[in-house]
Amino acid sequence: MPSLPMSPQVFAILAALIEQRAGLHYSPEDRELMADKVSDRALEAGFDSLLDYYYFLRYDPAGAEALDALVDSLLVHETYFFREAPPLLVLVEDVLVPLVKQGRKPRVWCAACSTGEEPLTLAMMLADRGALAGVEIVASDLSSRALERARSGDHNLRSLRALPPGVEGRWLERGVEGRVRVKPELVDAVQWKRVNLVDEAAVARLGAFDAILCRNVLIYFQDDTARRVVVSLAGALKPSGQLLVGTSESLMRFGTALSCEERRGAFFYTKADS
Numbered sequence: 001m002p003s004l005p006m007s008p009q010v011f012a013i014l015a016a017l018i019e020q021r022a023g024l025h026y027s028p029e030d031r032e033l034m035a036d037k038v039s040d041r042a043l044e045a046g047f048d049s050l051l052d053y054y055y056f057l058r059y060d061p062a063g064a065e066a067l068d069a070l071v072d073s074l075l076v077h078e079t080y081f082f083r084e085a086p087p088l089l090v091l092v093e094d095v096l097v098p099l100v101k102q103g104r105k106p107r108v109w110c111a112a113c114s115t116g117e118e119p120l121t122l123a124m125m126l127a128d129r130g131a132l133a134g135v136e137i138v139a140s141d142l143s144s145r146a147l148e149r150a151r152s153g154d155h156n157l158r159s160l161r162a163l164p165p166g167v168e169g170r171w172l173e174r175g176v177e178g179r180v181r182v183k184p185e186l187v188d189a190v191q192w193k194r195v196n197l198v199d200e201a202a203v204a205r206l207g208a209f210d211a212i213l214c215r216n217v218l219i220y221f222q223d224d225t226a227r228r229v230v231v232s233l234a235g236a237l238k239p240s241g242q243l244l245v246g247t248s249e250s251l252m253r254f255g256t257a258l259s260c261e262e263r264r265g266a267f268f269y270t271k272a273d274s
Contacts, residue, residue: 004042004050006035014038014054022071022142023198023229025222034074041070072143076220079114080159081121081167084215084247087266088118091211092125094263095242099210100134106210111197111233112217113139116150116190117159122213123186124171132189138206140195151192153182198225203232210238216246227254234258234271243269 006014011034015026026034035050042053045066057063057070082088091108099106110119119139126132141147149155157178160168168174173181195202197217212233218226230251233243243258244266245251251258251269258269 003032003035003039004048006031006038006050010050010054011035014050014057017054017058017067018071018074019222019225021067021198022075022196023221023225024071024074025220025225037074038070041066041073068144072145075114075143075146077114077143077146078216079117080161081117081124081155081172082162082164083117083121085121085162085164086264087244087247087268088122088125088213090264090266091213091242091244091268092122092129092131095211096126096135097129097131100131105134105136107136107138107207108211109206109209109213109236110137110139111195111212111214113141113146113150114143115146115155115159116187116192117155118213118215119190120150120182120186123189124167127171127186127189132186136191137189138191138193138209140193140206142194142196144194147192147194150190151187153184153187155180155182197229197232200228200232203236206236208238209236209241211242211244212237213244215244216249218245218249223254230254230256230258237271239271240273241271243271245269 011031019025038050042050045053047053057067096106108122113119116139119137123132123137126135157180160180171183171186175181197203214233218229221229234257237243256269258271261268261270
């Protein structure tokens, strides 16, 4: 299906609308890529002009829901079990399990969890150490489709590409047609929520956390948006709480008030103990 024509002006207003809604940033060199994806949604909705589609998204009462569906189709859902596992292991062994042993029930938030492989990996690590029941895990994403998949516990075989020995059979079972299913007790141990990270009020409503994982997410935001999100995440941390970002990401250029410390090769951003 050919793409609808997208002028630089229409690209600019559509890109601004998407960024305002979800924080996703598209630069001018992404115009052709965005035109392909947006055209599909516009044609499905019965529009043969992307400018008309923009006006529908921007001003029609049904536009907000359609804009969310468009954003959902643009989101990147690249994730797999035990992705960048060493920092998760350090979090579990050095932060969460000790808190559980102290009689506390730490809260962890996996932000932008996509189809759920990260929080489920965390649940497996905690369960292996007998600490899963002692930790509250919240996982969120902007995509309703991704969360539906996460809640189902149903995943494809590509999500197994970093699986360590002993996990399959214990926490994962292969099904038919190249699918794998997570044990229900792990899926049920996670609170799945739809949250837009650029919505500061929505983040605040989640409450305070001992640890937040927001990994491989900030790279999709412009610096100003990423800075606002980091401030919002820091506000959701308890004193001495830990924020983890992706191994290729750094918060230092944002001038964050969080202090960076290295633990066994993993970098943690820590909130001051007030």
